[in-house]
Amino acid sequence: MAATHSPASVKTYYDHLAVDYDNHRFGNSYGRFIDHQERRLLERWLTGVERERTLDLACGTGRLLAYAGQGCDLSAAMLAQAVNKAPQALLWQSDGCALPLADGALQAAFSFHLIMHLPPETLSLIGREVWRVLEPGGMWIVDFPSARRRSFGQRSDTPGWHGNSAYSCATLRHCLPPFELTRRGGFLFLPIHRIPQRIRPWLHAVDALCCCLAPSWASYMAVCLRKPVIC
């Protein structure tokens, strides 16, 4: 499923990309499309959650720090960009496998474009750590490339760790502590990269509807994992 990699190689990759990351990934109409969809999803799923007790785990350059009061990342260079973007947020450098937070400190966490870099064993470690720092009833929102969509031939496995890990909800359950999977969604059901740029902004509603009806067929799935109140 995933190529092996070390946190050091991931960190080095993002340390080098940091200055260009936002523009490189989200500066074109394809990137803006997914950015728009991710924001809408966070607005809906984080309703009623205290921002101060929400962590953007693997916040990168802070693209989504409008939805969290705290952020952490492996890469200091990515965090340096985040400091400029979200000076109000509490930011720190750490591996998601070892968060400097007390048990039950958070009401919510989210991690976008993180799991795609993780082999199952690292995902398990991070999942255990998120479980520890969430209060009972707290939620972790994650996205990941859909294994079902990937198997349809959208992209074949290539050597290297970057974006090479596709997951299903079943595999996720297998890797993680016993979170309740309370919501499913998705992004990029339509092959947006093949559609003329001027039409893309008009397709948000259609794409969102398709993702809602068949999330596992979207390019990326998003799920809300809740730590049970009694556990």
Ligand SMILES: C[S@@+](CC[C@H](N)C(=O)[O-])C[C@H]1O[C@@H](n2cnc3c(N)ncnc32)[C@H](O)[C@@H]1O
């Ligand atoms: C594709 S970027 C996503 C950044 C941000 N979440 C976004 O959606 O724009 C992946 C980020 O995950 C971070 N990362 C990778 N492995 C990590 C780990 N084990 N702990 C914390 N951060 C990690 C990288 O440093 C990088 O900033």
